[in-house]
Amino acid sequence: xxxxxxxxxxxxxxxxxxxxxxxxxxxxxxxxxxxxxxxxxxxxxxxxxxxxxxxxxxxxxxxxxxxxxxxxxxxxxxxxxxxxxxxxxxxxxxxxxxxxxxxxxxxxxxxxxx
Amino acid sequence: xxxxxxxxxxxxxxxxxxxxxxxxxxxxxxxxxxxxxxxxxxxxxxxxxxxxxxxxxxxxxxxxxxxxxxxxxxxxxxxxxxxxxxxxxxxxxxxxxxxxxxxxxxxxxxxxxx
Numbered sequence: 355x356x357x358x359x360x361x362x363x364x365x366x367x368x369x370x371x372x373x374x375x376x377x378x379x380x381x382x383x384x385x386x387x388x389x390x391x392x393x394x395x396x397x398x399x400x401x402x403x404x405x406x407x408x409x410x411x412x413x414x415x416x417x418x419x420x421x422x423x424x425x426x427x428x429x430x431x432x433x434x435x436x437x438x439x440x441x442x443x444x445x446x447x448x449x450x451x452x453x454x455x456x457x458x459x460x461x462x463x464x465x466x467x468x
Numbered sequence: 469x470x471x472x473x474x475x476x477x478x479x480x481x482x483x484x485x486x487x488x489x490x491x492x493x494x495x496x497x498x499x500x501x502x503x504x505x506x507x508x509x510x511x512x513x514x515x516x517x518x519x520x521x522x523x524x525x526x527x528x529x530x531x532x533x534x535x536x537x538x539x540x541x542x543x544x545x546x547x548x549x550x551x552x553x554x555x556x557x558x559x560x561x562x563x564x565x566x567x568x569x570x571x572x573x574x575x576x577x578x579x580x581x582x
Contacts, residue, residue: 356554381552438495440470
């Protein structure tokens with residue numbers, strides 16, 4: 355078991371190329387004994403975004419607060435509190451904060467294959 | 469890709485024995501093409517709870533709003549907005565709303581093994 359509150363988990367700057375104004379908190383991950391998938395919380399500042407990229411692993415995202423856009427293969431959809439997004443592996447995507455408050459979301463990914 | 473808002477997803481009563489005042493919404497699941505895990509949103513009414521039980525699959529939970537307790541192998545921990553809980557497979561657990569407002573959380577589980 356692991357139990358905590360996100361408020362106590364350090365926020366680290368996302369340093370991947372193409373990320374702007376983004377922090378990540380790893381809430382539950384493989385070192386905690388989670389066998390299959392990891393839960394991370396992202397905060398994207400106004401005018402910030404995650405990198406527009408693709409990768410083999412899927413994303414399952416849930417928006418906790420704020421407003422923005424999910425870009426997917428060149429088109430975009432508005433997202434806000436309560437939005438959920440499934441991005442399959444291999445698709446180009448990112449998340450952009452074009453609002454005036456932080457865009458906050460959970461993003462769950464499978465554990466890296468070994 | 470799948471994108472939507474939880475507000476548009478039907479809430480179904482949790483009819484498992486031992487569940488009281490609980491609804492579930494399946495936001496992202498295997499029929500959507502999600503290969504590894506499913507995202508569900510639960511709403512537990514005041515005085516309600518999920519069943520106290522165990523199963524092979526793990527839970528990864530994030531509390532969206534409300535207050536309650538996570539019971540785990542006979543002991544309990546307070547949970548509230550921003551709490552996250554990892555329950556490994558095989559452990560007895562449930563979630564109890566002892567507050568005055570709905571207890572709302574996401575619960576992510578692996579796809580059922582075939």
